[in-house]
Amino acid sequence: MTAARPARAAVPAARRLVAAFLTGVLAFGVAGCDDGSESEAQTIRIGMLTVLEGSLQAPGSELRDGFQLYLDMRGGRLGGHPAELVVGDEGYDPKVAVESATKLLEQDKVSAVTGMINGGSVAAIHPLTNKHKVPIVGGLGRPALTDVAYVWHTNLISVEPGVAMAPFVKQQVKRGSVYAIGPDFQSGRDELRGFAETFTELGGRLANPTGKPVFSPFPVTEDFGPYLDEIAESGAAAIYCFFDAQNAITFVKQYAKSKVSHLPLYAAGFVTEPASLPEQGDAAEGIYNGLNYSPDLDNAANREFVAAWNAAYPGRVPTSVVMASYDAAAVLDRAIAAAGTNPSPDAINTAIGGLGQLTSPRGPWQFAKTTHAPIQKWYLRQVRRDGRALTNVVVSELATLGG
Structure with missing residues (x-):
């Protein structure tokens, strides 16, 4: 210690x-x-x-x-x-x-x-x-x-990023299903549960074979290839994920080089936080994500x-x-x-x-x-270029959660 x-x-x-x-x-x-x-x-x-x-x-x-x-x-x-x-x-x-x-x-x-x-x-x-x-x-x-x-x-309460993003993802994915994935620890399980429960309550359908989110071993997963292959086989129309720090960098980069790179990737805002964006590079551009704060x-x-x-x-x-x-x-x-x-x-x-x-x-x-926990607004952000740098830009408000 x-x-x-x-x-x-x-x-x-x-x-x-x-x-x-x-x-x-x-x-x-x-x-x-x-x-x-x-x-x-x-x-x-x-x-x-x-x-x-x-x-x-x-x-x-x-x-x-x-x-x-x-x-x-x-x-x-x-x-x-x-x-x-x-x-x-x-x-x-x-x-x-x-x-x-x-x-x-x-x-x-x-x-x-x-x-x-x-x-x-x-x-x-x-x-x-x-x-x-x-x-x-x-x-x-x-x-x-x-x-x-x-x-x-x-x-925040750990389920809230997924709860905030689910209505937007449902609105965007009018046909087909969404594959949900995240890391296997307490916050990861909570984050994905918030998305999965809200998304299905709104009439959305998960592409995961079990009908529940898939969790990768944390923090040891370095190769997301088998998961990305499973996404391809699932017939998903889009992907929703929560990862943080090094896992977020690794997942986004490998997604961009995979056979599912054409699928829209939606995320909790921690996936594209500023410390990760330089290493994620072009792979992160365009990702819509939800969080309770943005520096802009x-x-x-x-x-x-x-x-x-x-x-x-x-x-x-x-x-x-x-x-x-x-x-x-x-x-x-x-x-x-x-x-x-x-x-x-x-x-x-x-x-x-x-x-x-x-x-x-x-x-x-x-x-x-x-x-x-906070009663607060949640914001929809998108990763965009600001000159040479990538940044999260607030697009709109998603919801007010808490209480």
Whole structure:
């Protein structure tokens, strides 16, 4: 297991200074309080579980850096308190996440836990955070949970990308069936279930031989040839997929060279995130995908957020993962400020429930009372060329989900 460490050490001082220069950028409208009593204020530790090596290194780094950007823009403070981000290894097995979470909760005494790429990690540590009455304020996806008293998510429920995209795919594929494929881990199964259930409820038909999505072993699949051959044999009129990071790069490139390259490929937005597009190249051009954020959204909060990110991390395009982790920090900033002079994790959790509507780079959103996940707009994007570079361009709104 990678030892927990303060994430500030991972951010070059020059970048912190650039970001600190932008402290006037308050994407959530209300910043944390600062009464000038820093020497007396309680230091707040936030634990982050993420993946910083292997096939999910890119989104893992984005989780860390999005949260850190918010801290750097506010002088390393949340809710008027000095704040420290302590990073633990999420790993690729929920057992690793539990081990890391145990250290964060029992040794580091964190006031909240954030991050987590795999929804299985959220489910695995959930009993532990409930026991300690410490909120999870996650910045990526998670599965549906029956008890969300201490669970809040600033990005999405894992089924939602497929739910948002299914009506558009049904509209586009007027005749024939759609082959659905994704990786065999918790988030992958959730993502494809959301699409398959919604698509078939709308009268669509899956081309998969079993009538259910096909899942490739994760993260070890490097050859998608057998799956692409099966798609060809299925008679599908189109393909819908969810993959992320290296799997997304590999699948899209192999699809473009396969015998089914003439079929339209529709996707969850994570398939064509900016870190993957340079390697996917021409193979990604034209792919329609759905997500809750795009860096070209035209609103004041997003313009400020993108400017701050570009100043701190030149050459890297902000993603939905960056945005949601930034928003997780903003949620904690406001909640900690509202939770009193020496806020306990339980008080912070209560304060989150009273935040109401929030202003974000994605547009206005709020936590749903029943799921504690965002009620938010979803956007249809298409990969298009901007000069030599490929980028996701917002085409239209898909739906408002949540609640």
